[in-house]
Amino acid sequence: MRIVAMVPNSGARDVRVVKEARTLVEAGHSVDVIGIREPNHTSIAAILQEKLIVHRISWQTAAFQRTTVILLLGTFFMSILGLFFLFQFFQLAGFLNAQLGITHNLATMWRGIISPVQSFWADNDLLSNLYLGHVDKISWIGGLTLFFGFLFSFAIVLASLWLFWRYLWPVLFKAARKLWSALNFFFTPAKNFSNFALNYADDEKVNLGSSQFLFEMVANEGMLSFVANQLRKFASLIHYRSVHLKQTKGMTELALELKPDLIYCHEVQTLKAGVAVKNKLGIPLIYDAHEMYDELVQGAPHILKRYKILHEKYLSQVDAFVTVNETIADIYNTVYPDIKETVIIKNATPHATLRPYDGRLHDAAKLPYGRKILLYQGGYAPSRGIEGLVKAAPYLPDDWSVVLMGWGRLQEDLETLIAEQAEEWSQKNIDNLIDELKRKSRDKITSEARDILLSLSPAGDTEELEKNIRAIYNKDLSRDDLLSAQEENISHQLLLGTSPQWSDRSLTKQFEFDNDDSENTLTNSLSVRNRLVQRYINKVTNTLTRWDKAGSDLRSEIEIGILKKILLENIPRLEPEGYDKVRMIPPAVQEQLPLWSQGATLGAIPYPNDGLNHWACSPNKLWEYPNANVPILASPVPELYKTVNEHGIGWILPPDPSAQQIAMIIQDLSDEQLAHAKENCKAFIAKDNWSVYAERLIDVVERVGKAA
Incomplete structure (x- = not known):
């Protein structure tokens, strides 16, 4: 059977995708993985093994071109709209002036002030002679009259301005300040609580409905800031829709060229393309949801809304629904009752045969071999609790260090945090050494x-x-x-x-x-x-x-x-470079990951419980650490809590742990407890590894493929 798997990344770096594809190839099927070109994976194709090819579509140029054109058109129409409103404003001003006679009354008052001078000028034809250039007809008395007349008019203007500035302006300014203070008495708390409402609505996934506009306008301190913020959101939405449209189009066209017998969609971003291929070729579709996409912690509201629309529209057309654990499966089946069949295929790893540890993790981290390591491996993404591990490092026992092995968009932030810790540590050591020299070495x-x-x-x-x-x-x-x-x-x-x-x-x-x-x-x-x-x-x-x-x-x-x-x-x-409580190293090759991980004493899964997706998670690390005989320090969420406690393969963190609490748990661990947990890891991975779920994958693929 020829299978096309779609994935919204480069394909080669997604552990679950590659693992499932290799399993299907070993079962006798041909697999083509369609991914996208990324900065670190720019090649258009890669052969991972016989009958397993990764294709990558080009999408950046088309997506950015579409975004630019739409935004330029939007700018043009907004300019036209702005000019229209400006024209309407001047029309309204003219109408009000005509009704209220504002300019007429001001002109009448001014004529009343200077009418004596004008009368004298008119009687002596001073202005007409001056206008016609007949200066010789103006007597010296007339010239003086003109000069003092203009001077008188100028003095009246200056006197009016001075009276306004001296007497009227202070009163108006004082009144405006009092009015602003009175308004701020109510507006400042309203602004603060508007921000609270928006933040908690975002965290709690609550729809504010019609009041969303009011809250955002108040939180942005006015209409102009609100409009600017909405325009930025609009630009972000346009870019996302352009990216999704071009990626979907590219995946659909390439899949149709490959003419598969079954389409296998990884993650929600590929679901629309998969359904299009299914309907055009009349082939079955399997959808593999790695996470709770409707509740992603890192997702922007418009993206999460888009994911929900895709699920509502296309999940009923899926022939089999695959996900990573029972908790996520129950949620999906409750929210989307039209799902036909659900299969649990966990993120387990193939059982590794470990060699004696060769010190590679310690060498890469530049740590002495006797140092105990609290390891985090994987992506540096927001809301994964990585910052908490770094902050806990200074409180760990002297023979412990934190090692981060991975990649991701938080890397610069983590490096900055570590550098700040190193500077603080260095200064503290210098101060201590100087005190010691003063005290003992004089x-x-x-x-x-x-x-x-x-x-x-x-x-x-x-x-x-x-x-x-x-x-x-x-x-x-x-x-x-x-x-x-x-x-x-x-x-x-x-x-x-x-x-x-x-x-x-x-x-x-x-x-x-x-x-x-x-x-x-x-x-x-x-x-x-x-x-x-x-x-x-x-x-x-x-x-x-x-x-x-x-x-x-x-x-x-x-x-x-x-x-x-x-x-x-x-x-x-003394130098910050000598700070060894936290080390960052590049990610390991997936096939060699157990040989790296086995150098750790404890593996961390510190995901905070800040959304439904994290509440229901069961990441690859839940099997990767035990596969290297490394016990786990995990967050108290259902799948992690159940697996760690049931099999005795680690310890559970308290909810929202502080840096000191993380350190205290590690301080209390004895060598005997760690050794016992290591033995439990061996027993756990021996009975719950990828071979169990590989059979389920092959079964659902062949069964759905034959049914079609």
């Missing part, structure tokens, strides 16, 4: 600074000093040595206790001085050497004096340097 720093100063001091090596002095006594004296000895101040006290004796002529021969004056400047060898030693010691003393002053100035700098050195040695535990 003496050590001082001692080390002293040692550094002594090692740099010229007096640090006494053997070197003695060696230099001995060299002076043992070397042959040069003429420069004699001159240096003569330059030494004779009155200076010698450290060796000798006095200069310049009568010794023993050096005369050595230097062969020719005259008596030169000989008189010589001293005996010992005296000269004493002088040279004294000169050397004075030089060393001066150097040590200067070093002593410089050393005292350097001491504080050296101590700061030692402190920096200690801080640098602790950089791995």
Whole structure:
């Protein structure tokens, strides 16, 4: 049998779609999966295995083109409508002016004010001469009259404006402020409660009916903001309808070309295309609902409304209805009683044969092998409780970390949250280390600074000093040595206790001085050497004096340097990059997922109970974690609660848990409890794996296909 499966994504990344398609191929059928091109899956087709091909339709250009054209047409017609209303406004203003005589009364008042001046001007033909350019006919008295007349008119205007600003405007402004305050006394609470009503109506899926318009207008603080918000919603609706229309058209056309014997629709977005193919080819249709689409937490109201319309219109034409658990099946059958047959095919996984853990999860997360891991794997989507796990990480025991392994639109938000935690952790560690150094290591720093100063001091090596002095006594004296000895101040006290004796002529021969004056400047060898030693010691003393002053100035700098050195040695535990309470890693290949997941100590399914879809959920993780021998920490919703408690494969979170509550549950877990839950996971997955539901899938497909 040739089967065409439709899916509103790339096809290759949907675990349930691929798993069911492989099962049908193994049962002897040929399966073509029709998906859509996505940013990370841009190829037009992919062969997953023999008789299993994924086709991807192109839809972006057509959808965005349609959206743009409709919005431009809408802009044009809105402009025409705006001009029409503006024209009607001016017509109304003209009608009111004609009825009330506003401009006539103002003109009469103005003529009454300036009529004396105009009368004088008219009697002397001043204005007519000025208008005709006969300036020569205007006398100097007439010119002054014109000038002062215009000045008088201008003064009247200025005086009127000043009187309005000085006396009338403050009264009007004060009255307007009092009126605004009185209105705000009622409007501000009305605005707040309008927002509450809209938010809770959205959360509780309540239809506000005719009052929706009033609440949204008040919440947006006026008609203009309300209209702008409605236009944005309209644009979003147009875009969604364009996307759905083009995807549906593309899937329908490709499916008709493939001429299948059975159409298998995954998710509500493909239902319209599936029904169209069913009716044109006269083939059976199976619809697989992965979730409660009418109650999706992340769905916009207009999208959820569209899903409900699709179900109401097409569910009665479905030959078999497949869904993931009993809770969702009961809800669908209650809301849509025209469903013909319901089959439960859970999100179970094939039973994996695990090898000894090779440390890949710890390596990817850069965690030591002994670290216990609270793992979340899957999509980073809103309303899945992932933020709560990250916030709980700082409160976990020291030997625990949170690892997020997946992808999704919340990734940047999660990375920002983790970075903020890391910065806070880093600053806290730096503060603690500095306090510790101040408290315990002050003496050590001082001692080390002293040692550094002594090692740099010229007096640090006494053997070197003695060696230099001995060299002076043992070397042959040069003429420069004699001159240096003569330059030494004779009155200076010698450290060796000798006095200069310049009568010794023993050096005369050595230097062969020719005259008596030169000989008189010589001293005996010992005296000269004493002088040279004294000169050397004075030089060393001066150097040590200067070093002593410089050393005292350097001491504080050296101590700061030692402190920096200690801080640098602790950089791995001070830098934000060293924060290891939360790690994010890319998703694993589905076929290797158990080999990754088995490195975790506990797997999290923290979905908040904020809608019917989450209340009835049973995600893939409910089997993926036990398949890797990883116990579960799950939300208290029916399917999770029943499975976890019935099989003893984990622990249930309290409703709406805080970060501290999540951490407390983990703190209370002993190694014995975790080991026992791991054994229960093995028993659970051995009897509730994909092989059980694969038989149901093959049965319903072959039975529906033969019935047609």
